[in-house]
Amino acid sequence: MMKEKIVIIAELSKGGFTRATHEVISFARELGSAGALPEIIIPGKNVRGLAEEIARTSGIDVIGIEAEALDLYSAESFRSAILDILRDMNPAYVCLPHSAMGFDLAPGLAVDLGAACITAVEEIHEDEKGIYFSKSMWGGKIRAELVPMTQRVVLTVLPGAWTASAEESGPAGTVRVVKASPGLGASEITLTEALWERESELSGADVIVSAGRGIGKEENLGMIRKLAGIFSRGAVGASRSVCDLGWLGYKHQIGFTGRTVSPGLYIACGISGAIQHISGMKNSQMVIAINTDPHAPIFGIADYCIVEDLTKFIPALLELVGRGDASISS
Numbered sequence: 001m002m003k004e005k006i007v008i009i010a011e012l013s014k015g016g017f018t019r020a021t022h023e024v025i026s027f028a029r030e031l032g033s034a035g036a037l038p039e040i041i042i043p044g045k046n047v048r049g050l051a052e053e054i055a056r057t058s059g060i061d062v063i064g065i066e067a068e069a070l071d072l073y074s075a076e077s078f079r080s081a082i083l084d085i086l087r088d089m090n091p092a093y094v095c096l097p098h099s100a101m102g103f104d105l106a107p108g109l110a111v112d113l114g115a116a117c118i119t120a121v122e123e124i125h126e127d128e129k130g131i132y133f134s135k136s137m138w139g140g141k142i143r144a145e146l147v148p149m150t151q152r153v154v155l156t157v158l159p160g161a162w163t164a165s166a167e168e169s170g171p172a173g174t175v176r177v178v179k180a181s182p183g184l185g186a187s188e189i190t191l192t193e194a195l196w197e198r199e200s201e202l203s204g205a206d207v208i209v210s211a212g213r214g215i216g217k218e219e220n221l222g223m224i225r226k227l228a229g230i231f232s233r234g235a236v237g238a239s240r241s242v243c244d245l246g247w248l249g250y251k252h253q254i255g256f257t258g259r260t261v262s263p264g265l266y267i268a269c270g271i272s273g274a275i276q277h278i279s280g281m282k283n284s285q286m287v288i289a290i291n292t293d294p295h296a297p298i299f300g301i302a303d304y305c306i307v308e309d310l311t312k313f314i315p316a317l318l319e320l321v322g323r324g325d326a327s328i329s330s
């Protein structure tokens, strides 16, 4: 497709690369399919081992940037450390995962580099307009095509849109580790700690009934719990929207940044079917989706599509199986 330089900014978590980083590698390979291999930058505290690992498994050249201040992510220190290297490399494309780190870092890097910033990319295209990108907007209702108007572009890649890169059997890439210049930022993060536990009853469930923002209000979780209760090994799942609203804890979240599940039956209630949600439940054996919008993306992967208001459908279903109740709210 092109021969210009492509740089990937790797993301680390718990001592290894995130899945999203491997997906960005696949994205960058497609972007540069007719040209040079991409290069990877790894910011962190001690990254030599990781740099050697990814250079070996991907065959891509790697630059590690080390500093005490890069142990925990902060936009200030990462932006400053990465920019020093990027200016020397002069890439046409800088690619990051569309994760909390990626979409925090990308706009600032784009400003510093005088680059376009295109976020949550789902597809790459090339025609007489040159190379351009597409993404979903407004909960998957709209697909937008974005053509960069600058020579440089900073891109974030939507989790789940590309398959994680597989190990390459060819020669390893080169590794260079540099020390970041001191004084990377005006503040320093000294601690991060998990505030929620990922383990939940979802692990052993045969049937998962998942609530999305379309349930409308927290009280309607009562009918979701009742529906899950019909099944002996039923459990309640949720989209991230429901967890962000505080209606359910994050241990219920299914999707790219939540749990990956593959139950016998998955019932999606008022869930639009964003790619990040689907990536966590697409291996369910059977999917039933209840949604008022006949064009909701979740219907694209559902075996049974129920175009109905869930606040009418679920109580009627509960009534039918003898679990109806005057009060279905929690």
Ligand SMILES: Cc1cc2nc3c(=O)[nH]c(=O)nc-3n(C[C@H](O)[C@H](O)[C@H](O)COP(=O)(O)OP(=O)(O)OC[C@H]3O[C@@H](n4cnc5c(N)ncnc54)[C@H](O)[C@@H]3O)c2cc1C
Binding pocket: 098, 099, 100, 139, 159, 211, 212, 213, 214, 215, 216, 238, 239, 240, 241, 242, 253, 254, 255, 256, 257, 258, 259, 269, 270, 271, 272, 273, 274, 275, 276, 277, 280, 290, 291, 292, 293, 296, 308, 309, 310, 311
């Ligand atoms: C980096 C990143 C990671 C992410 N990780 C995850 C993740 O792990 N999991 C996840 O779920 N999301 C994740 N997201 C968020 C994701 O992009 C979507 O925003 C989210 O999944 C949308 O949740 P939803 O479907 O509940 O809400 P919405 O998109 O608002 O959809 C609500 C749906 O309910 C329907 N509806 C409304 N009223 C009714 C009714 N009365 N009856 C029936 N249907 C009704 C609507 O038609 C709509 O389709 C992530 C996003 C990013 C950027």
